[in-house]
Amino acid sequence: MHYLDNAATSWPKPETVYQTMDQSFRSLFSPKRGTAKASRMGASQLQQARQTLSELFNIPAPERISFTSGATHALNVAIQSYPWQAGDGVIISAVEHHALSRPVRKVAREKGVQFFIVPYTDAVPFDLEVYETLLKTHPQIKLVATTHASNVIGSILPVAEIGKLAHQYGKLYLVDAAQSAGVLPVDVQAQCIDMLALPGHKSLYGPPGIGALYISERVQLNTFMEGGTGNDSGKHEMPSHPPDGIEVGTIALPQILALAAGARWVHETGLRQIHSHETALLDSLLAGLGQIPEITVYGHTDTAHKTPVVSFNLLGQDPKVVGEKLFETYGIALRAGFHCAPMAHEAIGSIHRGGTVRASIGYYTQPEDVDALLSALKKILTESLSPI
Numbered sequence: 001m002h003y004l005d006n007a008a009t010s011w012p013k014p015e016t017v018y019q020t021m022d023q024s025f026r027s028l029f030s031p032k033r034g035t036a037k038a039s040r041m042g043a044s045q046l047q048q049a050r051q052t053l054s055e056l057f058n059i060p061a062p063e064r065i066s067f068t069s070g071a072t073h074a075l076n077v078a079i080q081s082y083p084w085q086a087g088d089g090v091i092i093s094a095v096e097h098h099a100l101s102r103p104v105r106k107v108a109r110e111k112g113v114q115f116f117i118v119p120y121t122d123a124v125p126f127d128l129e130v131y132e133t134l135l136k137t138h139p140q141i142k143l144v145a146t147t148h149a150s151n152v153i154g155s156i157l158p159v160a161e162i163g164k165l166a167h168q169y170g171k172l173y174l175v176d177a178a179q180s181a182g183v184l185p186v187d188v189q190a191q192c193i194d195m196l197a198l199p200g201h202k203s204l205y206g207p208p209g210i211g212a213l214y215i216s217e218r219v220q221l222n223t224f225m226e227g228g229t230g231n232d233s234g235k236h237e238m239p240s241h242p243p244d245g246i247e248v249g250t251i252a253l254p255q256i257l258a259l260a261a262g263a264r265w266v267h268e269t270g271l272r273q274i275h276s277h278e279t280a281l282l283d284s285l286l287a288g289l290g291q292i293p294e295i296t297v298y299g300h301t302d303t304a305h306k307t308p309v310v311s312f313n314l315l316g317q318d319p320k321v322v323g324e325k326l327f328e329t330y331g332i333a334l335r336a337g338f339h340c341a342p343m344a345h346e347a348i349g350s351i352h353r354g355g356t357v358r359a360s361i362g363y364y365t366q367p368e369d370v371d372a373l374l375s376a377l378k379k380i381l382t383e384s385l386s387p388i
């Protein structure tokens with residue numbers, strides 16, 4: 001199999017991730033509950049996992065990180081637990097994933113929150129002037145929320161500049177780092193990020209079912225779920241501070257420790273090394289696709305502002321059919337369709353095409369995988385052009 005679906009879930013994982021998952025599942029107990037030594041050891045490793053993530057993202061206090069079931073859960077906690085008043089506002093971008101846009105639409109529907117969408121065009125991807133005008137003219141805006149990079153076209157948003165503007169106008173900044181954590185530098189202090197949503201299973205190379213939410217001292221959230229925290233058990237009311245206010249119930253310790261192993265692997269491998277490997281393959285994929293006139297590549301192709309995610313279509317062909325053929329006939333695993341981000345497809349003009357075929361590169365992708373995709377696409381085009 002040629003695996004080109006790393007924007008969905010990275011595969012394979014570093015060996016240490018598999019080992020940590022297996023060992024911790026066998027030998028550690030959930031912290032904060034039992035009296036066994038395995039529970040105390042679990043507690044100390046949990047603390048170490050928070051420390052590892054805080055170092056990777058320059059988070060000032062590890063206890064401000066709460067583990068969630070993924071980026072979707074983290075974004076829902078951040079958006080739905082914010083103490084909204086009717087008439088408050090939030091700015092999002094035109095390339096958001098459902099994980100961010102659907103909770104925003106829900107608070108709009110149910111709590112009377114207004115949302116503003118900053119448009120995307122290939123020529124002017126994310127206009128800072130639009131952000132500034134919105135912030136200047138709508139004082140009721142409380143939150144700016146963006147993905148760090150589009151999961152459809154890989155376009156990188158200028159998060160540091162957006163964060164600076166949000167803070168200049170006294171607003172909070174929420175970043176969905178699903179497509180950037182482990183790919184691009186993410187620094188909550190330098191980029192003025194008040195809330196950071198992280199997935200475990202993408203470029204942090206952890207398992208599925210785990211993620212994290214960082215919230216800064218500036219943010220006060222209501223609780224999202226109520227239940228046991230293992231601390232303050234004698235009290236009737238739930239604490240709302242992180243991590244206890246978010247980590248309700250028995251936590252997924254093996255997944256958390258495996259995620260931390262993935263994050264350590266990213267740190268040890270180095271973002272520079274990961275970036276240079278992935279960008280070299282991205283360049284060759286874009287160059288190869290550019291030589292096939294029947295293929296349209298969406299979004300800008302400036303690799304300095306793009307993660308290794310490429311969306312394209314073949315002339316006259318349904319992306320879903322192409323995706324299926326790529327796997328069934330050529331063993332190439334990727335994704336086709338809307339990728340949970342229909343606004344992005346409206347912005348790039350692929351909504352009426354049924355979305356796009358999306359290839360995404362990870363650290364374990366090899367040049368042969370890119371070559372296999374290019375050669376399969378040429379064959380599919382030849383077959384479709386030859387008379388029956």
Ligand SMILES: Cc1ncc(COP(=O)(O)O)c(C=O)c1O
Pocket residue numbers: 007008069070071072073097099100147149150151176178179198199200201210211
């Ligand atoms: C931009 C973006 N945000 C959020 C998510 C959801 O992440 P998770 O699977 O960790 O819930 C994804 C996953 O595809 C994504 O691409």
